[in-house]
Amino acid sequence: MTSAPVTVRICHLYPSLFSVAGDRGNLFALTQRCAWRGIRYSVTEADVGEVPDFTQADLIMMHGGQDREMTTAARDLAAKAGPLRAAIEADAVVLAVCAGYQLLGRHYAPPNGPPIQGLGVLDAVTEGGPTRFIGHVAVECDLGGRRRELLGFENHSGRTYLGSGAKPLGQVLAGAGNNGADGTEGARYREVYATYLHGPALPKNPWFADYLLSRALSHRYQDFGPLSPLPDQVEAQAHAAALRLALHPATKWRAATAAVSRIGRELTGASRG
Amino acid sequence: MRTIAGRPPARSGESNAPAPSSSQARFALALAAGKVAGTASRVLGVGGGTSFPGAAARWVDPHVLQKAAAASDARKVVVTGSNGKTTTCRMLAALAQAGGLRVTQNRSGSNLLQGVISAAVQATDLRGRMDAQLLLLEVDEATARLVMPQVRPDTFLITNIFRDQLDRFGELYSMAKMLESVIEALPASATVVLNGDDPLVASLAPQAPAHRLYYGIRADSCEADRASTQVPEHAADSIRCVRCEHLLSYRAVYLSHLGDYRCDECGNARPALDIAVTSIRPSPEAGSEITVETPAGTFPLQVPLPGVHNVYNAVAALAGTMALSLPQSLEPAKTRHAMAGLRPAFGRLEEIRAGERQVVLAFVKNPTAYNATLREVLQRPGRKHVLAAHSNTAVDGEDFAWLWDVDIEQLVPQLGSLVVSGTRAEEVALRFKYAGASPAAMQVLPNRSAALDMALTEAPPGESLYIFAGYTPMRELRGIMQRRGWVPPSWKE
Numbered sequence: 063m064t065s066a067p068v069t070v071r072i073c074h075l076y077p078s079l080f081s082v083a084g085d086r087g088n089l090f091a092l093t094q095r096c097a098w099r100g101i102r103y104s105v106t107e108a109d110v111g112e113v114p115d116f117t118q119a120d121l122i123m124m125h126g127g128q129d130r131e132m133t134t135a136a137r138d139l140a141a142k143a144g145p146l147r148a149a150i151e152a153d154a155v156v157l158a159v160c161a162g163y164q165l166l167g168r169h170y171a172p173p174n175g176p177p178i179q180g181l182g183v184l185d186a187v188t189e190g191g192p193t194r195f196i197g198h199v200a201v202e203c204d205l206g207g208r209r210r211e212l213l214g215f216e217n218h219s220g221r222t223y224l225g226s227g228a229k230p231l232g233q234v235l236a237g238a239g240n241n242g243a244d245g246t247e248g249a250r251y252r253e254v255y256a257t258y259l260h261g262p263a264l265p266k267n268p269w270f271a272d273y274l275l276s277r278a279l280s281h282r283y284q285d286f287g288p289l290s291p292l293p294d295q296v297e298a299q300a301h302a303a304a305l306r307l308a309l310h311p312a313t314k315w316r317a318a319t320a321a322v323s324r325i326g327r328e329l330t331g332a333s334r335g
Numbered sequence: 336m337r338t339i340a341g342r343p344p345a346r347s348g349e350s351n352a353p354a355p356s357s358s359q360a361r362f363a364l365a366l367a368a369g370k371v372a373g374t375a376s377r378v379l380g381v382g383g384g385t386s387f388p389g390a391a392a393r394w395v396d397p398h399v400l401q402k403a404a405a406a407s408d409a410r411k412v413v414v415t416g417s418n419g420k421t422t423t424c425r426m427l428a429a430l431a432q433a434g435g436l437r438v439t440q441n442r443s444g445s446n447l448l449q450g451v452i453s454a455a456v457q458a459t460d461l462r463g464r465m466d467a468q469l470l471l472l473e474v475d476e477a478t479a480r481l482v483m484p485q486v487r488p489d490t491f492l493i494t495n496i497f498r499d500q501l502d503r504f505g506e507l508y509s510m511a512k513m514l515e516s517v518i519e520a521l522p523a524s525a526t527v528v529l530n531g532d533d534p535l536v537a538s539l540a541p542q543a544p545a546h547r548l549y550y551g552i553r554a555d556s557c558e559a560d561r562a563s564t565q566v567p568e569h570a571a572d573s574i575r576c577v578r579c580e581h582l583l584s585y586r587a588v589y590l591s592h593l594g595d596y597r598c599d600e601c602g603n604a605r606p607a608l609d610i611a612v613t614s615i616r617p618s619p620e621a622g623s624e625i626t627v628e629t630p631a632g633t634f635p636l637q638v639p640l641p642g643v644h645n646v647y648n649a650v651a652a653l654a655g656t657m658a659l660s661l662p663q664s665l666e667p668a669k670t671r672h673a674m675a676g677l678r679p680a681f682g683r684l685e686e687i688r689a690g691e692r693q694v695v696l697a698f699v700k701n702p703t704a705y706n707a708t709l710r711e712v713l714q715r716p717g718r719k720h721v722l723a724a725h726s727n728t729a730v731d732g733e734d735f736a737w738l739w740d741v742d743i744e745q746l747v748p749q750l751g752s753l754v755v756s757g758t759r760a761e762e763v764a765l766r767f768k769y770a771g772a773s774p775a776a777m778q779v780l781p782n783r784s785a786a787l788d789m790a791l792t793e794a795p796p797g798e799s800l801y802i803f804a805g806y807t808p809m810r811e812l813r814g815i816m817q818r819r820g821w822v823p824p825s826w827k828e
Contacts, residue, residue, distance in 0.1 A: 079575075083737050084740050299764070300761040300764070307733075
């Protein structure tokens with residue numbers, strides 16, 4: 063570990079535009095887990111019309127909004143596209159949630175209205191669906207050579223389909239995930255982590271919060287070692303409760319019916335991709 | 336009997352011809368079933384009969400609400416919105432009674448379809464006649480779509496639209512769209528009463544034929560500005576212009592996104608207020624002293640409940656009353672007396688004597704309501720002993736992400752003790768931990784009864800225990816306190 067004070071630089075995109083249901087919980091998780099370890103942090107907020115210096119960001123986060131807000135953000139993102147793409151190619155860590163995820167893909171085609179162009183960083187396209195996927199989700203992730211569960215809540219009508227250039231963040235154990243059909247959830251590219259698990263997913267998944275923090279610190283400091291452990295009993299209980307909720311019979315029933323309809327579509331040759 | 340379901344029901348005003356006798360008979364049977372169910376549930380002591388009678392009546396006749404409403408010449412008012420429905424209805428009922436109307440309403444926040452039907456059934460005799468002169472219905476936002484075409488109200492009042500259980504309603508704007516279609520279906524003879532300070536509510540269905548009344552706060556040089564800021568708090572939503580999506584600028588923000596707004600881009604601004612609060616001062620009694628300018632004159636009112644959200648409830652109620660043609664004219668003195676005599680609705684910062692301790696029970700269902708409650712509680716002196724409880728149920732929803740939009744950080748420095756409870760106790764504990772509460776000083780007891788006992792033990796005699804709870808745990812905790820003889824049953828209020 064370096065002897066000089068260590069600082070992680072967080073850039074929060076569209077903090078007021080994209081904050082639908084408790085999304086700031088993710089920010090609280092990152093900053094508190096830094097503070098508890100004596101790691102310094104800075105948070106730069108960049109809303110519509112503001113282009114931050116992305117070369118000075120170790121961790122960029124962008125959350126969800128409704129279709130209306132998404133259109134506004136998509137227009138604005140065009141002005142941020144160049145430096146944001148450069149930062150991603152330079153391995154800055156990005157956490158993108160819901161609409162933030164969709165905007166990093168190629169495009170989002172809402173059910174009514176013209177398609178919204180995305181940044182195209184992720185090889186993914188999203189279509190608006192007739193129904194919303196709402197419910198608890200459990201995802202199995204394989205990050206940093208370890209298999210762990212990512213738990214949370216999804217609420218989206220977009221169906222995202224990954225191309226060959228993007229890896230999923232994980233496989234759905236319960237819930238719909240990217241599209242309710244192919245069993246994938248979220249997307250990864252370099253150090254970009256995109257997910258439909260909204261808002262306060264990081265507090266109840268401290269391993270994922272710490273994974274993002276350690277990747278962000280590695281982005282800035284080459285010799286940065288592992289993070290010191292924290293007493294995470296409250297987090298562990300919340301994680302266990304979220305897993306129980308996700309694996310509740312009602313959730314599994316939804317997953318099962320989705321699987322049956324998927325098989326049905328495959329049998330009738332009506333699968334999409 | 337099979338033909339009845341497909342037949343459009345008789346509508347009042349079209350003709351006075353009696354409905355087909357089989358339809359009538361079914362209606363009478365449904366009323367009887369509802370009444371028997373209501374008596375039975377009260378006698379058996381289950382639920383106080385707030386939704387079971389409605390379920391029974393509707394099972395017998397799916398059109399029972401439509402028929403009861405059509406058969407009655409009572410004025411009909413439907414109140415909906417995210418926050419303040421129950422208190423607004425209580426105030427409106429008090430003002431209408433002072434104006435000479437006999438009022439029937441659905442009480443105790445039973446605002447889903449069955450609760451609404453229960454109220455209508457109980458107010459209607461077996462021959463289909465309604466004794467009340469005003470049928471006042473508090474209706475859940477998502478239920479408005481079902482209730483409105485059946486009740487056909489003369490007045491439709493919308494308090495505000497906040498993000499409230501997004502997992503149930505989908506998105507904010509789809510709910511706004513649903514309310515728009517409901518407003519557009521109202522005839523020109525109806526009045527829609529809208530919160531002019533809510534940018535989303537004020538802009539609903541501008542082309543609709545119904546008459547519009549806007550209410551709000553126009554406090555130019557008064558102490559409301561002390562409580563208000565120019566920057567909406569974190570939980571604020573719909574702060575972008577509904578027309579052009581530019582960020583709205585506020586001359587004053589009174590609560591969350593409610594205030595005097597305008598869009599510098601397209602000029603969209605708060606409409607001229609028909610009924611406006613022009614001054615707010617703290618009342619020496621409790622709550623606020625307010626002045627309301629209306630087309631019928633100036634009303635100085637004492638709002639007996641604390642907080643600017645109750646100022647909004649009071650002016651909404653006064654605006655709703657203005658929309659009715661009352662048998663007696665609305666006199667300022669009589670109105671003042673009626674308003675000042677109100678008690679909080681159950682669970683709305685309700686003060687409960689629990690032996691040597693005082694319990695303050697607060698029903699918190701979304702960030703705006705929670706933040707308004709916290710603001711009120713934090714002004715009180717002393718350490719805060721807290722019991723916080725949330726459960727995932729059909730009423731309370733599954734997603735408690737919104738807890739992260741509540742400014743728990745402001746409560747933590749004043750915490751004396753903390754017990755968390757409910758079926759989502761772990762999520763509540765996590766929220767408090769990341770707000771800075773020490774996990775060592777926090778007790779997680781999902782069982783409501785055990786949690787209440789522990790929280791009372793933690794609060795020394797002479798101090799207050801503050802309970803912040805979602806709907807279901809609030810009802811459960813109140814039920815426990817009721818069995819201990821500390822509070823009356825909610826349906827007797």
